[in-house]
Amino acid sequence: MTARQSTQTLIKPSDAAAWIACIRRAWLDKHQSTTVYEPDAFNQLLSDLGLAHEAAMLARLEGQYPVIQAISFDHTQVLMQQGAPVIYQGRLVDEQQGLVGYPDFLIRHESGEYQSADAKLSLSENKKTIQIQLGIYRRLLRNELPAMVFLGDGRTGLLGNEVNPVVDEFITGMRALLDLPQQPAVRYSHSKCRICPYDAHCRPDFEAKEDISLLYGIHGKAAEHLAEAGISTISQLAMSTVESIPDVPYLKGNKRKHRAILQAGSFLSGKVFQLNKAALPEGTWIHFDIEDNPLTPDRERHVYLWGFLVPAYTRENFDYVWTDDETGDYDGWLGFLQKIEEYRSNYSPLVLAHYSNHEKATIRQYAERYAMKNHPTVTWLLGDDSPLFDMQNPVLDCLVLPLQGYGLKDICKHPDLVNFQWENEESGSQWSVVQFNRFRLETDLAEKQKLKTEILRYNRDDVIATRRLEVWIRKLFL
Numbered sequence: 001m002t003a004r005q006s007t008q009t010l011i012k013p014s015d016a017a018a019w020i021a022c023i024r025r026a027w028l029d030k031h032q033s034t035t036v037y038e039p040d041a042f043n044q045l046l047s048d049l050g051l052a053h054e055a056a057m058l059a060r061l062e063g064q065y066p067v068i069q070a071i072s073f074d075h076t077q078v079l080m081q082q083g084a085p086v087i088y089q090g091r092l093v094d095e096q097q098g099l100v101g102y103p104d105f106l107i108r109h110e111s112g113e114y115q116s117a118d119a120k121l122s123l124s125e126n127k128k129t130i131q132i133q134l135g136i137y138r139r140l141l142r143n144e145l146p147a148m149v150f151l152g153d154g155r156t157g158l159l160g161n162e163v164n165p166v167v168d169e170f171i172t173g174m175r176a177l178l179d180l181p182q183q184p185a186v187r188y189s190h191s192k193c194r195i196c197p198y199d200a201h202c203r204p205d206f207e208a209k210e211d212i213s214l215l216y217g218i219h220g221k222a223a224e225h226l227a228e229a230g231i232s233t234i235s236q237l238a239m240s241t242v243e244s245i246p247d248v249p250y251l252k253g254n255k256r257k258h259r260a261i262l263q264a265g266s267f268l269s270g271k272v273f274q275l276n277k278a279a280l281p282e283g284t285w286i287h288f289d290i291e292d293n294p295l296t297p298d299r300e301r302h303v304y305l306w307g308f309l310v311p312a313y314t315r316e317n318f319d320y321v322w323t324d325d326e327t328g329d330y331d332g333w334l335g336f337l338q339k340i341e342e343y344r345s346n347y348s349p350l351v352l353a354h355y356s357n358h359e360k361a362t363i364r365q366y367a368e369r370y371a372m373k374n375h376p377t378v379t380w381l382l383g384d385d386s387p388l389f390d391m392q393n394p395v396l397d398c399l400v401l402p403l404q405g406y407g408l409k410d411i412c413k414h415p416d417l418v419n420f421q422w423e424n425e426e427s428g429s430q431w432s433v434v435q436f437n438r439f440r441l442e443t444d445l446a447e448k449q450k451l452k453t454e455i456l457r458y459n460r461d462d463v464i465a466t467r468r469l470e471v472w473i474r475k476l477f478l
């Protein structure tokens with residue numbers, strides 16, 4: 001069998017990620033995969049860490065057993081017939097089932113049957129994808145042994161018959177897609193499409209049709225039901241009234257419908273609509289933003305930077321707590337709490353402004369991690385009189401903006417809205433994680449310092465952005 005045949009006509013475990021994200025993406029991969037997927041720096045980092053983990057698992061197994069690398073489908077079969085203890089990068093195919101798979105390891109069980117094992121950094125991310133991938137290996141091996149997952153934290157996960165329903169669903173769905181002569185009709189999803197390699201292929205059609213799912217807050221399912229009710233385009237929605245829109249899934253109630261109509265109008269005209277007067281808390285504002293690394297050995301997020309912008313809100317008023325790696329996690333947390341106490345005594349009342357719920361959720365996680373829920377600073381931060389103020393709330397409660405996403409950068413970078421530009425155009429939270437992981441590995445001190453300076457500059461711009469957003473809201477919407 002040629003690689004071309006396997007890619008085009010057989011179902012691979014690696015098809016699962018695309019299928020879960022979007023069935024059209026899975027169809028395009030199978031029928032016209034001319035798009036070359038170039039991973040961005042963050043995904044490249046994930047891939048490098050995954051490969052390093054696989055290499056570490058290989059070294060560990062090589063210390064215990066003879067490990068033989070398979071070089072073809074036939075070679076894999078020969079090695080299995082010979083009873084090789086561990087086969088590395090085995091190749092399995094079952095043309096009858098239409099399946100092909102490449103498990104990292106095939107390990108001979110005491111029963112003489114083979115058990116597949118993959119090295120994965122974590123089970124919590126992409127759980128369904130991993131379940132399908134490992135479930136496919138079990139189908140290819142045609143035995144009842146659970147598949148193994150060698151996790152980044154040293155544990156081994158086992159996946160058995162409980163994953164069969166999702167594997168069945170995947171195989172049935174993929175077979176239907178393989179037989180489909182034309183790409184399936186789907187709706188736009190901002191979170192998925194903007195990072196999809198087929199965005200340029202799909203977007204013009206969504207835009208030409210004025211597909212309602214292009215609008216912020218309109219779920220694809222709502223768009224489908226609205227189309228059935230005769231509202232198929234953004235223009236039609238913009239001209240609708242609350243009374244003329246039926247209750248449909250994800251779009252029920254007058255408030256949401258009113259917002260949807262304005263969102264359609266804003267999309268077409270570029271206008272900002274104000275729903276209510278914004279209410280901002282009184283006090284001395286300090287802007288706050290964290291940078292955290294999810295790619296730690298134990299997969300517990302490590303906050304490497306707790307950043308603040310204090311009065312008088314110039315670039316020189318950036319303040320922060322930094323830790324070089326996860327071994328300083330606890331000290332960084334204590335440094336953060338100490339900084340909060342300093343601000344609390346210097347500025348009263350204090351408003352600690354951040355954008356989205358991430359900062360508050362992280363403080364909660366840290367309080368649990370270090371059993372400090374009753375620490376006086378923590379109870380103040382998370383209690384009824386909390387100084388924390390999520391800037392996203394007044395935005396979502398009061399404004400309808402000509403945007404497809406309401407993230408801080410969406411709003412601040414827009415030239416007709418806040419119009420604040422980050423010094424480093426490429427920067428973002430994933431960019432920061434990549435830079436931080438480079439920082440951790442860098443041995444040249446000058447280069448290390450340069451990386452740290454870049455990360456600090458990015459975080460400083462984040463907190464300056466929330467300050468600019470505050471000023472913009474105060475000027476126009478109070």
Ligand code: SF4
Nearest residue numbers: 022025193196199202
């Ligand atoms: S751009 Fe969107 S609709 Fe098109 S394949 Fe990708 S995720 Fe699916």
